[in-house]
Amino acid sequence: MIKNFYKIVFPGWLVSEGQTDRLVKRRIYLEIKYEDKKLSISGTIGENKYGYAYTCGQIYDNIDPRKVENTIEYTNDWNKDYLVGLINIWHKYHLNDLNANCEHQDYMEWTYHTQSNRKTYKGKHCPVCGYSIGSKWLHRDVPESALEFLRFLPSYKLGTPWHRGTQYDMNINDERQLI
Numbered sequence: 001m002i003k004n005f006y007k008i009v010f011p012g013w014l015v016s017e018g019q020t021d022r023l024v025k026r027r028i029y030l031e032i033k034y035e036d037k038k039l040s041i042s043g044t045i046g047e048n049k050y051g052y053a054y055t056c057g058q059i060y061d062n063i064d065p066r067k068v069e070n071t072i073e074y075t076n077d078w079n080k081d082y083l084v085g086l087i088n089i090w091h092k093y094h095l096n097d098l099n100a101n102c103e104h105q106d107y108m109e110w111t112y113h114t115q116s117n118r119k120t121y122k123g124k125h126c127p128v129c130g131y132s133i134g135s136k137w138l139h140r141d142v143p144e145s146a147l148e149f150l151r152f153l154p155s156y157k158l159g160t161p162w163h164r165g166t167q168y169d170m171n172i173n174d175e176r177q178l179i
């Protein structure tokens, strides 16, 4: 079983046009944390030492190679397949303890928004297990294969401008090689 881990990855640069038609390259840093069975992933584009970034947080749409074709320049040990794999996991399992629907409702593509009463706010019951959508946050384990994939991805071993990797005092294994 995969234990807690924490890592920063630097897949590459987002390349976009600057104000004077010059190309601007901004670094993409992603932070992956798995602790007590919870997965959280977040990222920054163009973070700087003054605490600012071009954008940050749940930025997967900004860096999805399927959506922003030809605007990502990869570092030597990264490529498009790695980034697509990471984004798919990110999208599916980020904050996996915050699911409003059960897995059956997932299969049926129910969301609380479409499957709840507008007046009472009560969610429709699952025909399989009876769970009322949106009535609590359900935990869903992240599959081992997804964790393996995240562990496999090349880490960034230096500190980022925001000094991430240094302010955490988690009980982490050898994955934590950041300065």
Ligand SMILES: [Zn+2]
Pocket (backbone or CB within 6 Å): 102, 103, 104, 105, 126, 127, 128, 129, 130, 131
């Ligand atoms: Zn169900």
